Structures are given as structure tokens and as C-alpha cells.
Amino acid sequence: MTSEELAVHMHTNPVVVRRTMAGLRDAGFVQSEKGYGGGWVIARDLGTLTLRDIYNALGSPEFFALGNRTENPACLVEQSVNHALDSAFHEAETLIIERLGKVSLADLAADFHRRFDAYKKEKISHDL
Amino acid sequence: MTSEELAVHMHTNPVVVRRTMAGLRDAGFVQSEKGYGGGWVIARDLGTLTLRDIYNALGSPEFFALGNRTENPACLVEQSVNHALDSAFHEAETLIIERLGKVSLADLAADFHRRFDAYKKEKISHDL
DNA sequence: AATCACGTATCATATGTTGTTACATGAAAC
DNA sequence: GTTTCATGTAACAACATATGATACGTGATT
Numbered sequence: 012m013t014s015e016e017l018a019v020h021m022h023t024n025p026v027v028v029r030r031t032m033a034g035l036r037d038a039g040f041v042q043s044e045k046g047y048g049g050g051w052v053i054a055r056d057l058g059t060l061t062l063r064d065i066y067n068a069l070g071s072p073e074f075f076a077l078g079n080r081t082e083n084p085a086c087l088v089e090q091s092v093n094h095a096l097d098s099a100f101h102e103a104e105t106l107i108i109e110r111l112g113k114v115s116l117a118d119l120a121a122d123f124h125r126r127f128d129a130y131k132k133e134k135i136s137h138d139l
Numbered sequence: 140m141t142s143e144e145l146a147v148h149m150h151t152n153p154v155v156v157r158r159t160m161a162g163l164r165d166a167g168f169v170q171s172e173k174g175y176g177g178g179w180v181i182a183r184d185l186g187t188l189t190l191r192d193i194y195n196a197l198g199s200p201e202f203f204a205l206g207n208r209t210e211n212p213a214c215l216v217e218q219s220v221n222h223a224l225d226s227a228f229h230e231a232e233t234l235i236i237e238r239l240g241k242v243s244l245a246d247l248a249a250d251f252h253r254r255f256d257a258y259k260k261e262k263i264s265h266d267l
Numbered sequence: 268a269a270t271c272a273c274g275t276a277t278c279a280t281a282t283g284t285t286g287t288t289a290c291a292t293g294a295a296a297c
Numbered sequence: 298g299t300t301t302c303a304t305g306t307a308a309c310a311a312c313a314t315a316t317g318a319t320a321c322g323t324g325a326t327t
Contacts, residue, residue: 013272024317029273046325049272062223076204087258091250095190099238103231110227122219130215141303152286157304174294177303 013050031069038068057120063112074104141178159197166196185248191240202232 014025014032021028032051035041042054066072078100079093142153142160149156160179163169170182194200206228207221 015272025273026275026318027316029275030316033274043273044325045271045273045323047271047327049325051273062220072205074203074205076201078202087251087254088247090254091247092190094250095242095247096235096238099235103234106231106234107224107227110224114223119216119219119223122222123215126215126218143303153304154287154306155285157306158285161305171304172294173292173302173304175296175302177294179304 017051034069035065038064040064040068057116060116061112062114062116062119063108065116066108066111074107075100145179162197163193166192168192168196185244188244189240190242190244190247191236193244194236194239202235203228 014028017028017032018025032041032043036043040053040055040060041051043049043051079097081089084090084093142156145156145160146153160169160171164171168181168183168188169179171177171179207225209217212218212221
């Protein structure tokens with residue numbers, strides 16, 4: 012698919028698609044071709060590619076909106092709060108990342124197709 | 140203390156302090172007095188007041204920067220991803236909130252004083 | 268050559284948070 | 298009573314981040 016096609020499906024813009032896909036390309040998960048007939052193709056087996064891989068390829072962004080703002084604050088109060096909550100945030104993050112590692116793109120594809128079949132069925136019965 | 144004094148300690152601005160403190164006041168954790176000699180006083184026992192109470196009083200803001208953006212998306216792909224990760228995010232959030240409930244302000248105060256004593260000690264030995 | 272599509276720098280827009288100003292309300296001091 | 302002090306809150310400004318858009322370069326196909 013081209014960035015343009017992907018952008019339409021995601022209701023966004025080809026450049027935004029390319030920005031994100033760049034991470035996946037650098038990780039070798041997809042390949043891109045320039046020129047006529049170019050675009051993006053998947054380059055890895057979906058059964059062994061997990062959301063954790065995607066997450067890492069996209070730069071492992073912060074999960075938490077709250078939490079330790081400063082790593083080594085001079086403020087002693089801030090130090091106390093950080094110390095009290097550090098392990099909790101760490102455990103929560105580990106939990107999520109491990110879960111990401113258990114979801115393969117093949118899993119998602121299968122679930123999507125179930126939903127899509129159900130959608131088609133419902134649509135047909137609605138049209139009758 | 141006055142909002143002005145608190146603002147200096149937190150390197151921010153009195154109005155910002157009042158905005159945040161308003162949540163704690165509405166929850167009855169602090170009281171404020173106007174006029175000469177006014178300001179903020181703690182109105183609850185620090186031993187039974189936890190970070191979870193504070194978190195709720197402040198409006199239970201979102202913990203996660205990532206995660207389900209849309210609650211019931213029309214997009215089937217988005218539905219699949221949400222379904223695969225919903226429980227993980229839920230468990231992670233529960234873990235953190237439970238941990239917040241185990242940290243009382245008295246705990247934080249005790250930890251702070253330990254740090255403060257250590258700081259004073261170090262400072263004195265440095266000055267000798 | 269002309270067209271197509273990615274790669275990427277640069278700028279514009281939108282959004283949310285934080286900081287600031289302004290003014291009203293109420294309380295103590297003189 | 299009026300002056301000073303401090304909160305309460307609305308309204309506006311400043312800032313940061315994310316997203317969208319434009320422009321132009323590179324390489325590939327027709």
C-alpha cells in the first residue's frame with residue numbers, strides 16, 4: 012500500500028504515515044519502495060511479530076502521563092514521593108510491556124477478521 | 140502557609156497553587172482562610188490520608204499517555220487492539236491505584252525527615 | 268522526459284498545560 | 298471605617314507538544 016492509501020484509511024496524512032512507518036522500516040518490519048508501483052510491504056512473519064516489537068521500534072515512548080517528572084530531583088519531598096511510587100510504576104510498566112509481547116500481529120489479524128465477518132453478516136441481515 | 144509561600148517552594152505561582160489546592164479543600168483535606176493571617180492548614184490526620192485520596196480529590200486524572208484513545212471506535216482494527224490490551228491497562232492502573240492507597244502522608248513525612256536529617260548531617264560535615 | 272512514491276526538512280495549526288493579570292470577596296489590624 | 302492581606306476565580310497570555318501541510322529532493326517505472 013502507498014502512504015496515501017494508508018493515510019485515507021487512518022484519516023490522516025501521508026507524511027504522518029511515513030514518519031511513523033520510518034520506525035518500522037528501520038526495524039526491518041516493513042519495506043518501502045520508491046517510484047511507480049512503490050509503497051509499503053510487510054517484511055516479517057505476523058505470527059512472530061508482537062506489539063512489543065512495534066512499541067520498541069517506535070522508540071518505546073512513555074506509557075505514563077503521571078509519575079516521576081524528574082529523575083533525580085533536588086527537592087526532598089519529591090524524592091520521598093518518587094521513592095514511594097517508583098516500584099509501583101515500574102511494575103505497572105513491566106506488566107503492560109509483557110502483555111504487549113504476548114499479542115502478535117497474527118492474533119490481531121485473526122480477531123479483526125472475526126469482527127469483519129460479523130460486521131458483514133450484520134450488514135447483510137440489515138439490508139434484507 | 141499562604142499560596143505565595145507554597146508557590147515559592149514549588150517554583151510556581153500562587154494562582155496555580157490555589158487551583159490545585161481547591162480540589163483538596165473541596166475534599167476537606169485542607170482548609171483555607173482569607174484575609175490577614177490567612178492561608179492553608181491541613182485538616183486531616185496525615186496517618187489516614189493516602190496518596191490515593193489525594194489522587195481522587197484532584198479528579199483522578201488519566202495515568203496513561205498511551206492506550207485507548209477512543210472508547211468505542213468504529214474502526215475494527217482499533218477495536219481489536221483495544222480488546223487485546225484493555226485488561227492489561229486496567230490491571231496496571233489498578234496496581235498503581237492500590238499502591239497509592241498504601242502510602243500515607245505520614246509515611247511521606249517520616250521519609251522526608253529522614254532525608255532532611257541526612258542532608259543536614261552531610262551539610263555540617265561539609266562545612267567543617 | 269514525465270509520472271509516481273518515498274524521505275525529510277520546514278512551517279502551520281490545534282490542543283492542553285501552565286503562568287499571569289485583574290478584580291471581587293472576606294478577614295484582621297490600625 | 299479604611300487599609301492591608303489573602304483567597305476565589307475569570308480571563309488572557311505564554312509555552313510545549315502533537316499533528317497536519319507544504320515544499321523539494323531522490324530514486325524507480327513508464
